[in-house]
Amino acid sequence: MAVLLALASERLHDAQTATGAGTVTACRGYVALVADIGITSTAQVNFEATANGTANWRAIVGAPFGGTAASVSATASGLYRFNVSALDFWRANIATISIGNVTVDILKQAGGTAEVPS
Secondary structure (H helix, E strand, O other): OOOOOEEEEEEEEEEEOOOEOOOOEEOOOOOEEEEEEEEOOEEEEEEEEEOOOOOOOEEOOEEEOOOOOOEOEEOOOEEEEEEOOOOOEEEEEEEEEEEOOEEEEEEEEEOOOOOOOO
């Protein structure tokens, strides 16, 4: 039996040059999220999610493509995968930026199963 997958993409930060949470994305109905983090120079992007609306944001671990250790933040460009099946919202919070800019694009998957990053 084939599994039907639905995908949705969004841009959460577009060449952002200041700190901030940017656009928040809804996760209900999705099982996985892939974030394409683009950092042109020096910045730290924290991965955050909430399971109770937008009241309590918590760090969430992302599994980077390419074999490096899972992390709750990025300081260089890369792709990260997240299990969002039990979450309400996810965001990429730019905690620090000194020069350059940050762009964050995401792709969410509905249907199928999500592998849990470790």
